[in-house]
Amino acid sequence: MSSEILRLFWSFGIFIIMLSIIGFYCVFLTYNLIRVLIGLELLIKAATLLLIVVGYINGHEALTQSLVITLIVIEAVVMTVAVGIVLGIRSRHNSLDVRNIREIKG
Amino acid sequence: MMKKAAFWLALALFIGQAGLAIFATPEAWGHSLSVFGTHLKFDLMVDSLSRAMLLCISMVLSISLLVGRYDISGEEHRFNFVNLLLIMLSGMDGVVMTTDIFSLFVFMEVTTVTSLILVALKKNNEALEAAFKYMVLSVVATILMFSAIALLLLVSGSTSFSIVQAALETSKHNFLIMFAIGIFLCGLFIKAGLMPFHAWLPDAHSAAPAAVSILLSGVQIKVLGAYTIIRLITSIFGYTSSVTYILMLVGTISIIFGALGALGQRDFKRMLAYSSISNMGYIVLGFGCGTTLGMAGAVFHLFNHAVFKSLLFLNAAAVESQTGIRDMNKMGGLASRMPLTGITSVLASLSGAGIPPLAGFWSKLIIILALWMAGYHGYALIAIAGSILTLAYFLSMQRRVFFGKLNEEFAYIKEAEFGFSLAAVILATVIVGVGLCFPLLLNTFLLPIGNIFGG
Numbered sequence: 001m002s003s004e005i006l007r008l009f010w011s012f013g014i015f016i017i018m019l020s021i022i023g024f025y026c027v028f029l030t031y032n033l034i035r036v037l038i039g040l041e042l043l044i045k046a047a048t049l050l051l052i053v054v055g056y057i058n059g060h061e062a063l064t065q066s067l068v069i070t071l072i073v074i075e076a077v078v079m080t081v082a083v084g085i086v087l088g089i090r091s092r093h094n095s096l097d098v099r100n101i102r103e104i105k106g
Numbered sequence: 107m108m109k110k111a112a113f114w115l116a117l118a119l120f121i122g123q124a125g126l127a128i129f130a131t132p133e134a135w136g137h138s139l140s141v142f143g144t145h146l147k148f149d150l151m152v153d154s155l156s157r158a159m160l161l162c163i164s165m166v167l168s169i170s171l172l173v174g175r176y177d178i179s180g181e182e183h184r185f186n187f188v189n190l191l192l193i194m195l196s197g198m199d200g201v202v203m204t205t206d207i208f209s210l211f212v213f214m215e216v217t218t219v220t221s222l223i224l225v226a227l228k229k230n231n232e233a234l235e236a237a238f239k240y241m242v243l244s245v246v247a248t249i250l251m252f253s254a255i256a257l258l259l260l261v262s263g264s265t266s267f268s269i270v271q272a273a274l275e276t277s278k279h280n281f282l283i284m285f286a287i288g289i290f291l292c293g294l295f296i297k298a299g300l301m302p303f304h305a306w307l308p309d310a311h312s313a314a315p316a317a318v319s320i321l322l323s324g325v326q327i328k329v330l331g332a333y334t335i336i337r338l339i340t341s342i343f344g345y346t347s348s349v350t351y352i353l354m355l356v357g358t359i360s361i362i363f364g365a366l367g368a369l370g371q372r373d374f375k376r377m378l379a380y381s382s383i384s385n386m387g388y389i390v391l392g393f394g395c396g397t398t399l400g401m402a403g404a405v406f407h408l409f410n411h412a413v414f415k416s417l418l419f420l421n422a423a424a425v426e427s428q429t430g431i432r433d434m435n436k437m438g439g440l441a442s443r444m445p446l447t448g449i450t451s452v453l454a455s456l457s458g459a460g461i462p463p464l465a466g467f468w469s470k471l472i473i474i475l476a477l478w479m480a481g482y483h484g485y486a487l488i489a490i491a492g493s494i495l496t497l498a499y500f501l502s503m504q505r506r507v508f509f510g511k512l513n514e515e516f517a518y519i520k521e522a523e524f525g526f527s528l529a530a531v532i533l534a535t536v537i538v539g540v541g542l543c544f545p546l547l548l549n550t551f552l553l554p555i556g557n558i559f560g561g
Contacts, residue, residue: 009260027242036242043249051256058263067208067265071252074215078248081222082241088226088234 005057012053019046031098033086037079044075109185116188117171120195124164127157149266150203158405159202159333162412166324167195169416169529174317176525177423178227187227187317194220194321198329207255208265214297214330218244221326224318225310236313240306243296250293257286267341274342287343291335291352298331300390301360304383311379312432316423319375323382324416328408332389336404345396353394358488360387365495369502374422374432377503378415381458384496385411391489392473395480403472410457410465410540417454417533421447424522424530425507434503439512444521448508450530455500457537460493465540
């Protein structure tokens with residue numbers, strides 16, 4: 001890899017790293033279930049951006065396009081199931097705060 | 107009518123797969139089959155490791171189906187369960203047979219989403235909370251693995267195993283590649299439930315219905331975790347000293363802390379879940395030493411653990427269905443009321459603890475021998491110590507649940523239903539049979555698995 005390509009990669013890489021940090025912050029340090037889901041979305045977006053950048057640098061745009069579309073489909077399925085679980089939790093506890101629903105111990 | 111037929115159809119499918127995995131000749135599986143020609147690359151390949159996994163998958167899924175028939179109430183629920191099981195079968199078979207990292211990732215997601223729904227199947231507070239925890243950790247694992255795949259794509263330009271491997275050969279000590287391998291392994295450790303990343307496993311196992319616990323512990327963590335680690339390291343990453351070091355360290359930590367966690371539990375299914383973490387540690391440790399013998403031992407232990415842990419979860423389900431509780435301190439003397447459950451659980455525990463004629467002894471022996479022969483004496487001693495701890499927690503479980511004084515509350519309970527007994531007898535027969543036929547299996551089935559590396 002030449003230094004030109006590497007510089008291109010890192011200029012996008014900064015955004016990817018920022019997105020990941022925000023996402024991890026949302027997932028592990030907030031108390032709202034919906035915010036956890038938003039954090040997971042941000043993380044998946046960071047991974048998607050990484051894949052697009054890789055395809056652009058590599059010249060394999062066609063391959064990456066199909067991979068990105070597959071990833072979006074997977075993301076939609078996972079998030080649908082996740083929102084279903086969150087709705088179930090909400091209808092039982094009448095709250096979205098993680099601190100109220102820590103029943104499992106050990 | 108349709109809904110009853112689905113059950114038998116699924117059972118026939120699972121048994122058919124087991125038959126293919128055992129009896130089909132290596133030549134029939136040997137060549138890769140490209141499904142949609144050259145336009146949509148979808149290469150499948152089956153070697154002896156995949157065949158062992160296919161056998162494991164079909165066996166555990168059919169046991170889970172049998173248990174689910176009695177354990178899950180309501181026709182509609184059972185029908186959903188059978189359908190989810192079939193989706194899970196397709197996902198797992200895909201993981202086992204694929205030769206492309208991206209397809210591997212897609213099939214892993216299919217399996218993960220299915221098991222997510224299965225954990226939340228009871229829809230009570232505990233199940234939903236466990237499913238949420240599992241969901242967060244498995245999506246994080248997914249993202250780690252996906253980023254690693256993207257970085258590997260940057261280096262190689264394709265996602266096929268052989269092309270990525272060839273690209274990695276030329277640039278081995280690049281920082282990006284080391285980073286990619288590291289986060290890929292982290293994601294797989296989360297999926298396998300190994301010790302620093304284990305938080306989801308005990309909750310999910312104890313909150314799910316019994317049939318699903320069998321599935322999760324018996325085959326899901328193995329296919330998504332152990333098998334994928336073995337496959338990726340043998341056919342892509344290759345053994346480097348840092349990979350060996352990470353695998354052995356994580357394996358040892360899992361063995362010791364999983365066993366200690368199991369000793370401290372009161373809940374029957376939670377204790378079995380911690381025991382699963384400990385046994386996954388054995389598999390990774392045996393594989394991590396990097397010799398043919400170690401790999402054969404790891405795969406054999408994987409098979410044995412699938413059998414005896416399914417049997418123990420089955421016993422837990424039988425006890426729970428009769429007594430209605432899972433707290434081990436409140437039970438006692440159940441062996442006199444439920445003799446079949448008692449006998450099979452003794453067999454399974456002894457196999458898990460490594461008592462000579464049973465199957466679990468041979469696999470632990472091979473792993474410890476492989477470690478000793480590869481020069482890792484310290485790790486071998488830790489593995490032996492872990493084995494003693496295993497014996498301790500299984501004996502404690504037996505004493506608290508099946509022997510000792512019978513609680514008056516349970517004086518009139520009966521043996522569990524026919525489905526449970528049938529499945530328990532089948533699994534106990536497999537444990538004893540494999541243990542006794544071990545010398546026969548060693549040369550014909552096990553050592554060829556170890557030969558995957560190199561050749």
